[in-house]
Amino acid sequence: xxxxxxxxxxxxxxxxxxxxxxxxxxxxxxxxxxxxxxxxxxxxxxxxxxxxxxxxxxxxxxxxxxxxxxxxxxxxxxxxxxxxxxxxxxxxxxxxxxxxxxxxxxxxxxxxxxxxxxxxxxxxxxxxxxxxxxxxxxxxxxxxxxxxxxxxxxxxxxxxxxxxxxxxxxxxxxxxxxxxxxxxxxxxxxx
Numbered sequence: 001x002x003x004x005x006x007x008x009x010x011x012x013x014x015x016x017x018x019x020x021x022x023x024x025x026x027x028x029x030x031x032x033x034x035x036x037x038x039x040x041x042x043x044x045x046x047x048x049x050x051x052x053x054x055x056x057x058x059x060x061x062x063x064x065x066x067x068x069x070x071x072x073x074x075x076x077x078x079x080x081x082x083x084x085x086x087x088x089x090x091x092x093x094x095x096x097x098x099x100x101x102x103x104x105x106x107x108x109x110x111x112x113x114x115x116x117x118x119x120x121x122x123x124x125x126x127x128x129x130x131x132x133x134x135x136x137x138x139x140x141x142x143x144x145x146x147x148x149x150x151x152x153x154x155x156x157x158x159x160x161x162x163x164x165x166x167x168x169x170x171x172x173x174x175x176x177x178x179x180x181x182x183x184x185x186x187x188x189x190x191x
Contacts, residue, residue, distance in 0.1 A: 002186040003031040005076040007084040012042025014082035014103065014174055019049050021179035028186055032074055036061060036086055061086065068095045078186055081140065082178070085117055088140050100140040101185070103178055105170045107152055108136040112145030122163040122170065130157050133166060135173045137181050151181045 004022070008015045012033070019030045032052040035042055046053035060066040068091060071079065081088070081102040088100060104112055104121075110130075111121045125133045134154040139147035153176075155169040 002028045002077040003075060004028065004078050004080055004182065004186075005031060005071060005074050006033045006080045006082050008033060008035050008040065008042040008082050009037050009085045010040055010042065010083045012040065012045040012083070013171070014178060015042050016045045016049065017175050018080065018082065018179050018182065019046075019051050021183075025183075028183060031076065034067070034070070036084070042083075058086070061092075062089050065091065068092055071096065078182060080182060087114075087144060090142050093140060093142060098139060101150065101182075102138055102140050102145070102147070103174055104136045104138065104145050105133075105167075105174070106136065107132070107134045107154065108138065108145050108149065112136075114144050116145070119163055119167065122166040125157060125166055126161065126163050129159075133157050133170060135170060135177065137178065150185070151177065153177050 006015045006018060015033055022028045022030055030051055032054060033042060033046050034054050034056060036056060038055055043053050054070065056067050076099065079096055079100040081100065093100060106112065106121045106125065111124050132154050134152055136149055137151040138149045141147040153173045155173055157166060
């Protein structure tokens with residue numbers, strides 16, 4: 001059985017989508033969700049979905065090896081960042097090389113980097129009169145949004161779109177593609 005651990009900071013809609021997608025899978029499971037926010041709605045979703053969830057603070061993540069030890073105990077085949085906003089420390093990347101992936105709500109390298117997340121990305125797409133936007137699923141390295149691209153999907157942006165309507169289009173791409181890309185990565189060896 002291949003194991004996924006999800007890191008999330010917010011509402012957890014992508015986490016729920018991934019958990020639901022693999023709920024009946026004979027070969028892949030979401031073994032846990034970790035969050036850096038005590039009040040994150042993802043915790044309520046995990047409770048409802050009966051998926052183990054753990055909270056950690058910044059010190060456990062960046063100043064110690066506690067999160068690395070927890071992840072090693074969970075033995076993930078893939079660590080999935082789904083709306084997780086903190087920069088991943090080098091110690092975690094080193095402990096899990098080529099195992100951590102992220103989804104970004106734009107077509108990287110555009111609109112990536114520190115501070116570019118959520119509504120800020122969609123507003124920048126609108127402000128710059130882009131004709132398209134989308135999602136990028138990529139490996140995580142030491143720099144925000146600079147890891148190797150695994151997959152991109154696009155959607156059209158029209159002049160009547162605002163940041164909210166762009167966000168809805170991008171979220172639909174996330175829901176449609178993220179679980180399938182995860183499945184493909186985990187089963188690429190034919191297992």
